[in-house]
């Protein structure tokens with residue numbers, strides 16, 4: 001149970017603003033995504049491939065009981081009262097919790113809740129509430145994968161969620177369960193129904209039909225929580241959404257529309273280093289404005305559910321890493337200034353990881369990172385966790401020929417534009433060949449690092465993720481702190 005008094009009222013959307021339902025006073029949600037916890041990811045957590053592959057591999061190495069012991073300890077240590085207190089000390093007020101559907105049901109026993117499956121989620125929602133921090137539940141993976149990203153935990157580049165009705169039925173079922181469980185909890189700011197959908201169908205028809213069904217199902221049990229809806233194609237495209245959402249006619253008024261505003265200048269693949277030139281700032285601003293245009297034209301509420309640069313590391317990127325990171329902090333600063341002017345609510349990606357993007361990251365001296373050091377260096381050299389990085393010459397030499405083969409042999413250039421077009425043909429090769437294929441061959445190697453460990457040793461590995469064993473990315477935290485005025489609840 002939370003020690004913090006319940007907030008006086010639920011939060012709700014009124015027009016373009018998020019407000020306290022009772023007083024109508026505006027609240028701006030400023031916070032971060034708790035990824036890599038109830039939805040583990042390769043670059044956040046250190047394994048290769050997807051969470052289900054890592055879990056299966058560890059079970060093979062340790063046996064079911066010990067593997068379960070490790071993951072439960074990992075979930076326990078990853079977010080504790082210290083994390084919530086630190087978060088609050090930055091004057092941030094909302095954590096978006098990424099959820100993997102597999103924590104609640106399994107593919108081999110669909111629609112059967114796993115034993116004790118809410119324990120960690122309940123615990124963290126309560127820990128945040130104790131600090132006056134709101135939470136948003138974010139369904140980050142859906143059965144079959146709602147996009148071809150590694151973060152869907154499907155290990156496939158085709159988003160099969162949109163092709164199998166039963167996957168969608170299970171998704172609606174799970175949301176009904178979650179809404180029933182949390183319907184009276186006013187510290188939950190809302191439900192982010194589906195992270196980064198990538199519905200390939202014309203008119204985004206499957207996504208719209210899914211939102212229709214899920215909203216009806218949630219509203220049948222929970223009439224109060226705000227629903228946060230990502231646009232199609234990784235939360236960037238709202239243009240096919242129905243016109244009659246305006247005024248709450250179709251999906252209700254209590255809905256916010258979620259963009260993901262990653263800036264090209266926050267990644268290694270930036271067209272040029274970010275130097276805050278008027279042209280660069282204009283480009284960054286235009287991308288942001290383009291993503292929210294559809295909502296702005298209709299007077300709808302916008303939430304930036306994911307955004308944020310990634311950071312260079314000395315061990316991988318060499319001596320220039322600090323200069324690179326200063327540029328990335330400037331990207332961050334300029335994005336925050338834009339959002340501040342608009343009174344936009346945002347949730348930066350990412351709260352905690354092993355050192356690429358998080359506000360807080362596991363120290364290299366911990367048992368987990370010390371043991372995995374060489375493995376992680378090789379994973380980096382091979383470009384397995386490709387997102388946000390640039391390929392090394394070795395990697396480019398291996399995969400450029402495949403890209404060229406495709407480019408020069410597909411006779412109709414239009415056929416190179418497979419959905420999602422933002423990947424382009426070369427990005428598709430990267431995802432399939434590197435993040436899935438090469439990664440698959442290294443799944444077991446991650447698990448091998450745990451071979452023969454006792455429960456005490458497994459506990460030490462998991463404890464590496466404890467706040468007290470982490471380092472703070474001060475450059476990032478300082479920018480967040482400076483743009484988050486003392487928050488009111």
Ligand SMILES: O[C@@H]1[C@@H](O)[C@H](O[C@@H]2CO[C@@H](O[C@@H]3CO[C@@H](O)[C@H](O)[C@H]3O)[C@H](O)[C@H]2O)OC[C@H]1O
Pocket residue numbers: 035041149151195196234236260261262263264287306349387422
């Ligand atoms: O779990 C997260 C995941 O949600 C996130 O997904 C990626 C976000 O970036 C996407 O590309 C961007 C689309 O918008 C354009 O404006 C940007 O320039 C692109 O970078 C990408 O396709 C998604 O996979 O990534 C991090 C994961 O940990």
